[in-house]
Amino acid sequence: xxxxxxxxxxxxxxxxxxxxxxxxxxxxxxxxxxxxxxxxxxxxxxxxxxxxxxxxxxxxxxxxxxxxxxxxxxxxxxxxxxxxxxxxxxxxxxxxxxxxxxxxxxxxxxxxxxx
Amino acid sequence: xxxxxxxxxxxxxxxxxxxxxxxxxxxxxxxxxxxxxxxxxxxxxxxxxxxxxxxxxxxxxxxxxxxxxxxxxxxxxxxxxxxxxxxxxxxxxxxxxxxxxxxxxxxxxxx
Numbered sequence: 123x124x125x126x127x128x129x130x131x132x133x134x135x136x137x138x139x140x141x142x143x144x145x146x147x148x149x150x151x152x153x154x155x156x157x158x159x160x161x162x163x164x165x166x167x168x169x170x171x172x173x174x175x176x177x178x179x180x181x182x183x184x185x186x187x188x189x190x191x192x193x194x195x196x197x198x199x200x201x202x203x204x205x206x207x208x209x210x211x212x213x214x215x216x217x218x219x220x221x222x223x224x225x226x227x228x229x230x231x232x233x234x235x236x237x
Numbered sequence: 238x239x240x241x242x243x244x245x246x247x248x249x250x251x252x253x254x255x256x257x258x259x260x261x262x263x264x265x266x267x268x269x270x271x272x273x274x275x276x277x278x279x280x281x282x283x284x285x286x287x288x289x290x291x292x293x294x295x296x297x298x299x300x301x302x303x304x305x306x307x308x309x310x311x312x313x314x315x316x317x318x319x320x321x322x323x324x325x326x327x328x329x330x331x332x333x334x335x336x337x338x339x340x341x342x343x344x345x346x347x348x
Contacts, residue, residue: 165341
């Protein structure tokens with residue numbers, strides 16, 4: 123069964139360092155997302171990406187964050203200068219259905235620890 | 238905020254019992270979905286109910302939707318230890334390509 127894969131599964135970094143989290147969405151999917159979940163808390167929307175551009179972003183997704191789909195398969199989230207509060211589980215998701223509100227397929231997540 | 242809010246926050250039941258959790262949301266929706274998350278893992282889609290549907294079944298899962306009360310419930314019948322997980326509702330509006338998640342209900346099924 124096709125799945126969304128994410129790397130790394132866990133990354134530890136020093137505050138102020140740049141981090142890139144990588145995702146390979148399901149191959150024929152059209153919409154791509156990043157969500158994050160601080161330990162034990164709700165799943166928060168960061169950004170959605172469609173047709174090679176950001177379609178929506180949340181207040182959390184400030185200038186320190188960027189996304190890219192460089193080669194038609196990978197979908198990356200970059201955090202330019204990490205802060206302690208960026209420590210969280212980051213989930214990539216993709217969706218194949220056109221239009222609004224279909225099922226999302228999530229990866230297993232990348233745990234980011236900022237020291 | 239569009240986000241759903243689940244109730245209760247946590248639920249502990251004996252294997253074989255039913256588990257019911259509720260979700261309330263604030264604005265009109267296109268559909269409502271339920272997801273499951275095992276500890277430290279990704280979210281897995283369970284069931285989707287559209288705004289014009291009132292009830293839906295999938296195996297041991299039963300979902301209801303009351304758009305007049307802006308609420309949904311998820312019932313897991315004959316629970317098993319393997320049902321131990323967090324359950325999240327998620328909503329999308331007619332203009333939304335994203336899902337907005339609630340805080341989740343943590344269900345523990347005791348063997």
